[in-house]
Amino acid sequence: MIGQEELNRLLLIAPFHQWLGLSIRSASEDGIEIGMPWREEMVSNPAISATHGGILASLIDLAGLYALLNAGTACTSTADLRVDYHRAATPGLLIAEGRIIKTGRRLSVADTRITNNEGRLVASGRGAYNGA
Amino acid sequence: MIGQEELNRLLLIAPFHQWLGLSIRSASEDGIEIGMPWREEMVSNPAISATHGGILASLIDLAGLYALLNAGTACTSTADLRVDYHRAATPGLLIAEGRIIKTGRRLSVADTRITNNEGRLVASGRGAYNGA
Amino acid sequence: MIGQEELNRLLLIAPFHQWLGLSIRSASEDGIEIGMPWREEMVSNPAISATHGGILASLIDLAGLYALLNAGTACTSTADLRVDYHRAATPGLLIAEGRIIKTGRRLSVADTRITNNEGRLVASGRGAYNGA
């Protein structure tokens, strides 16, 4: 297991992750938790300041990948991604919890749930990641 | 049909779409084409300057939605999204082509293909969108 | 909540569910468990007698739907389905556990895991179901 501090350093190598303002909040064998603050450029619908579905898809993509990396699973890239949108993500901190479903030599799968600052489910989904 | 100019205006109401630097390149009944320039903050892997999978997911999400809106289909939000990643998106203009698969009162479906400036397929996928 | 006996009766109204030899093994607010015995006509690859991916997709589709119906969620049909295949399903009883992720007026989402008689994960996936 990589652990929170080193995982945070790896996460922020990606310029897009810096732009998203991400930080690892916890990292264990069971999974990881990543926080993402709201920022104005993330908005899709300005009438309700809702965060764009593509930003939520990004969170699901990366939280699953880093849950696998944290557990020592060799993954290089995302093969495919599936996202369900459950309610609008209005301004506030979002939490993405990534959890490993299956590790494989070729393909590993992880699920991610995104909750808002009231603990309500905003989006959830799954990534399949290519082995190294 | 809404047409290219008005569709471009609608597209850029979203602050995230402005940040992505999007522009409508064509819009017909068959579908629409959106261009997206590369920018450094979009990068996932700095070793090859590859655009983040979440940015590509955003393009697939929005190109399908605007293909439906252009054709006059009433859609309010994305219900779910599926993306396949075919090759790394290194710096250069990306083109997203959105094409309607099925319109429905409750749910409409559109497919999007993203190609790079050599015309090669970078990612492709599908969104299901909630009716108004 | 509908409960195991009545849910079993509803499940077996479908001729295809009878052909699959399904039975409800448990049904609670948290979710349901359905058993499916192996039969020769289900096989895809005769070299290893592995059950066809479409049969596993059927199980994921229906276990999610009946988890929602058991909890009193009004659902009429499947809107879309996603399945990940983790290992070959060789002959033996398969167990499908359906679990509700989100209920909605228009669309409800449920996850299903399929395990073999050694308790190993064979396939998993998600359905989105249309509201009544």
Place this chain on the structure above:
Amino acid sequence: MIGQEELNRLLLIAPFHQWLGLSIRSASEDGIEIGMPWREEMVSNPAISATHGGILASLIDLAGLYALLNAGTACTSTADLRVDYHRAATPGLLIAEGRIIKTGRRLSVADTRITNNEGRLVASGRGAYNGA
């Protein structure tokens, strides 16, 4: 390219494909077309004799795989599958058209459309298949 006759022979090695009554109707480099007659045991909702979503998922799974095999792409099994249901499949011949999207050493992707005997789209979806 394998061609229609030999592809049909390969298709029917699978006992489940025999049960489904499948036959290859055409096979070219662009893709393949498979016909499936209705049978009573396939029904989900007996009130309208609609074919079960799992049967349609099976068709999408296998039509994509055989489109790849026909073109000489080495594929061994389905990695993941996604299906959208567009309208009820009432009794009558269904046609599944499989079309290659991307071939890869590790993962290949193919899309399938299912139409009814009035030529209307019943379901559509995509499989990702593991390389040999």
